[in-house]
Amino acid sequence: MELKPFSGAYLVHPAAIWRALLGDTDRVHYADDLNLWLISRHADVRNALGDNDAFQNALTLAPVYEMCPEALAIVMKIDAPPTTAAADPPTHPRTRRALRATFPNTAARVDEQFGPIVRKRVDELVSRIAGRRGAVVDLIPEFAAELPLLVVLDILGVPEDDIAQIKRWSDGQIALVWGQPSPDEQVRLAQGLLDFWRYCQDLVARVNHSGHLGSDYISRALRYRDGDDSVLTESEVASLAFNLLVAGHETTSGLLAHCLDYALAIPSRWDGIVADPSIVPGYVEETLRFGPAIDGWLRMTSRDVTIGDVTIPAGARCLLLIGAANRDPAVFAEPDRFDPHRADVRDHVSFGYGPHFCIGAALARLEAQTALTHLAAAVPGLRLTPGHARSYKPNVAFRAHRALTVIVDPVGVHATGEEEVLAA
């Protein structure tokens, strides 16, 4: 079969493809166009995410196509040691220990340490939007993409002036690895990625040699390392920063975009959030299940793996279809219905599962919940521009909106009964 993620139906309406794959008797499919094995059932995706022996991470951040030699030559100069999503044992248990010790990952600790940053940044952006009464605003660049980036820059202690550059580099990495850029684009994006890595190395070296470690993440990681390379090398601290700067915002931007899209596409839903913000946590969680910001993630088999009647050979790259797993009827009743009240909603695999489970899950939840609650309170009449059509950037992993244009009407009254059928 062919998935055609960059142009076909999958780009527009992935759930129809997930449904077809889940309904097939084969549990695994081979996508000829991508040279990737597709794993779609919830139990199989969860097992692959959790089984680091059979499904390795080493190539998770390697492009899904054959790169042109010029771009490859540049990428080969990026000597970032694997620390997170590209690391396997024996390195990963050690770097994961470092991550867990330095990055808060429970709701309470995240709220205590990052809550003030999140609330400050949300309020700045919300008042900027609320101040543009009657204007048409694209919520992707002006809110969904900007908020998580500002938050992660604050956490890492990165100067705000560098925001545009980091956004360009990080968008570039996502297009370079999981997109389909032309050879000229590959060269440009590869150069950007190399510059980004050098930037992270400089950043860490500057903090390390400043003689003063503060409360930012880089200082915290350097303090944890305490000059001991067997704990973490300076280069690994730079690699953690490199990974967090991308993982910490591109994903959460997607979550915010999906939350806003699903809420505003059905005005009664937005009105429900305005009237009762206590529904927001359930709403965000169901958005994670229904429209995950990362709906496919990569692994490589270390040995032959048999799933149902199909054997995936050793050394094969697999695309774990998180979006499909979250719609598996074996786990979720009426999976194509958006239901913020599902009791089992947290069984989604949008933050992964097992040894690489997302370290930023609690932060992402806090950002999305705060953003939605404060925006709904400040602009209860917010509504999509008439005729708004959903459209995503071509990518096999990140499902990112191209635009989400709204009219900023602080008190507008929604027309009643205009329920759009959500792209199920």
Ligand code: HEM
């Ligand atoms: C909605 C938002 C987010 C989504 C959907 C998401 C998704 C994921 C997924 C699927 C993984 C598993 C990777 C694997 O198994 O190979 C992961 C890992 C990771 N995430 Fe997130 N993430 C989000 C937000 C964040 C944030 C806010 C941060 C940090 C500021 C973050 C940092 C990381 C890191 C460092 C890892 C690698 C952990 C490891 O390999 O041990 N993520 N994330």
